[in-house]
Amino acid sequence: MTFRKFSHFLTSSRPQAVPLKTFVTCGSNEARYKVGSPQSGHQGRERSSAGGMCTCPGHEVMDYIYYCVRASVQMPAHLLNWIDGETAWTEVNLTTSVLALLVLTLFAAFLTTILWRKYWENQRDPASNLPLPPGSLGWPLFGETFYYLFQSLKYRDEKRRQYGDTFKCHLFGCPIVRSSNSERIAHLISKEPQSIEFCLPKVARCIFGENSVFGVHGQHHAVMKRNLKQAFSPVRLADYLPSIQACARRHISSWVQGLHDRKLLGFDICQDLVCDLILDITLGCTREHDPEGKVKKAFVSCNDNLFSVPFAFPGTGFHKAKKARQVLVDFAKSRMAASSLSGQDHVTILDVLVSYQRTQQTHLSNSNNIGHQGGENCNNIGSKLDQYSYFSDENIVDNVVTFLVASADTLSSALCSVLDMLGNHPEVLADVRKELSSLDLLHCDHGSDLTYELLGDLSYIRAVNKEVLRMAPPAGATFRRSKQTIESKEYQIPRDWSILYDIKEIHTHTTVFTDKDSFLPERWLDQSLEKKLQEQYPCSYVPFGFGSRTCLGKDLGLMEMSVFVVEVTRLADWTLLNPGARRVTLPINKPFDNLPVIFRKRK
Numbered sequence: 001m002t003f004r005k006f007s008h009f010l011t012s013s014r015p016q017a018v019p020l021k022t023f024v025t026c027g028s029n030e031a032r033y034k035v036g037s038p039q040s041g042h043q044g045r046e047r048s049s050a051g052g053m054c055t056c057p058g059h060e061v062m063d064y065i066y067y068c069v070r071a072s073v074q075m076p077a078h079l080l081n082w083i084d085g086e087t088a089w090t091e092v093n094l095t096t097s098v099l100a101l102l103v104l105t106l107f108a109a110f111l112t113t114i115l116w117r118k119y120w121e122n123q124r125d126p127a128s129n130l131p132l133p134p135g136s137l138g139w140p141l142f143g144e145t146f147y148y149l150f151q152s153l154k155y156r157d158e159k160r161r162q163y164g165d166t167f168k169c170h171l172f173g174c175p176i177v178r179s180s181n182s183e184r185i186a187h188l189i190s191k192e193p194q195s196i197e198f199c200l201p202k203v204a205r206c207i208f209g210e211n212s213v214f215g216v217h218g219q220h221h222a223v224m225k226r227n228l229k230q231a232f233s234p235v236r237l238a239d240y241l242p243s244i245q246a247c248a249r250r251h252i253s254s255w256v257q258g259l260h261d262r263k264l265l266g267f268d269i270c271q272d273l274v275c276d277l278i279l280d281i282t283l284g285c286t287r288e289h290d291p292e293g294k295v296k297k298a299f300v301s302c303n304d305n306l307f308s309v310p311f312a313f314p315g316t317g318f319h320k321a322k323k324a325r326q327v328l329v330d331f332a333k334s335r336m337a338a339s340s341l342s343g344q345d346h347v348t349i350l351d352v353l354v355s356y357q358r359t360q361q362t363h364l365s366n367s368n369n370i371g372h373q374g375g376e377n378c379n380n381i382g383s384k385l386d387q388y389s390y391f392s393d394e395n396i397v398d399n400v401v402t403f404l405v406a407s408a409d410t411l412s413s414a415l416c417s418v419l420d421m422l423g424n425h426p427e428v429l430a431d432v433r434k435e436l437s438s439l440d441l442l443h444c445d446h447g448s449d450l451t452y453e454l455l456g457d458l459s460y461i462r463a464v465n466k467e468v469l470r471m472a473p474p475a476g477a478t479f480r481r482s483k484q485t486i487e488s489k490e491y492q493i494p495r496d497w498s499i500l501y502d503i504k505e506i507h508t509h510t511t512v513f514t515d516k517d518s519f520l521p522e523r524w525l526d527q528s529l530e531k532k533l534q535e536q537y538p539c540s541y542v543p544f545g546f547g548s549r550t551c552l553g554k555d556l557g558l559m560e561m562s563v564f565v566v567e568v569t570r571l572a573d574w575t576l577l578n579p580g581a582r583r584v585t586l587p588i589n590k591p592f593d594n595l596p597v598i599f600r601k602r603k
């Protein structure tokens, strides 16, 4: 249908039952420009002859819009007449109205987009002379979220080309300033917690819990983090090591057994290993305690739904995550009760926190007794700092759930990248084995020979881990929120905007690394690199984040990676079925196909 016929069809619409074809094929000029229905009392805009009309396309479009708007205004009248039985509801009425609504919707979308962009531009704080960073805020409500989610690498590169290393955008429902300039990030993060603070999406906040280290800010966060660190001290890491090694060995042994040439998915098997490992060292939850796998399933569900839409109706990701979190909370509470009854035969992170809580309670009751004897209130919990120091049961439970969820995908990604990179670089794998052999560690049948000190001697393996985390940092990005307008070099960031820094992009664009695209663990054996990173380029290597929110489990994560490298190179040989596969970075960095791989027992 040509535009002219189409417009004719629309403008000639009447409420009587007239076949559609009649209008499309037999319209005279008079009929074409008479609109409205005499019966319904609407007078049309009339043009008597084709000779008097303008035929330029602009006018036709305006006419078209005019008639569509008019038709949609007439729609309720048509409807009423039809209900009253005064007119027949025709195919023409319906089609005209639907088309008119369509045009109106498009027009409304166009208008909303303009208003949306204007609204965000107006967020600029006039008290500062600096402009907002360049960039685009995309579509109303959604911004550029879909583009970012489905094309994250392309999105990143395109925006960088268009706007440079710092730009504004609108993702996940909030305005964001995104930067990969390490100096700017270091400057911004140094403003924590006064001017900017850590922020998380609602669902993640709910899963971690408001009493966890993720849920608190400022002084409260600093004190809680300092106290939680005792669960990650070298002495404690040494306590967890036997369980970690046993779990890694059990899983890797199962990968090399069974069917010859069995295809496995590297990310999935690493995730399974990590789930068992983390549940064991955090909560002391082994198969024996969870025979039906309910706790493990809940853990996986929390993880899978961490970034779901924040509506908790039955069937939604958020609803599932809430239910799953409750299973973890109930299990943690039952383990806390059990650990107060039995002696500690198995040191877990939960045990460390419970023992810290007991020590505090003892101090507290002692000081209360002294206070009562002295006739004054010496309850130290009254003072703000000690109140923050105190761990309630809720603090313990929320923190252990947080450790489970915060470590699951990050560590799975790191282990999967180890398989990927060592599989792609047999010369590095050979050097790893050489190091193990030089310390007489390449052969071990029983699987409990590693000590914390021995791991410290494996400098090449540590270098491999660092290089893996440089090339494929597990966490894509981290978020902050501005608490007030911030001036950052040549731009301003208004209050309540989010600040996002992309870890991989920082690693890619910093000038501190030479030959950036090559996998070269040796670079980390050079002490001067570490020194440069500390002194000159403080925010250029950030797989574990930067500033006061740096990963609490960093040392544990690195130790787990080392144990994994030792055990997998000892026990297995593997072939990647799709080497060099494209990687995705959201929600976690991994090969898009989850790394199909075939394992064999090492000869």
Ligand code: HEM
Pocket (backbone or CB within 6 Å): 213, 214, 225, 402, 403, 404, 406, 407, 410, 411, 414, 473, 474, 475, 478, 479, 542, 543, 544, 545, 546, 547, 548, 549, 550, 551, 552, 553, 554, 556, 557, 558
């Ligand atoms: C290779 C493994 C890991 C990587 C790459 C990693 C990465 C990160 C990153 C990027 C952050 C955010 C930092 C920021 O926002 O500035 C973070 C925070 C955190 N991570 Fe990890 N992580 C790993 C393992 C672990 C483990 C094993 C645990 C605990 C058992 C853990 C617990 C935490 C906690 C509690 C925080 C929040 C710290 C705070 O708010 O102060 N992570 N991690």
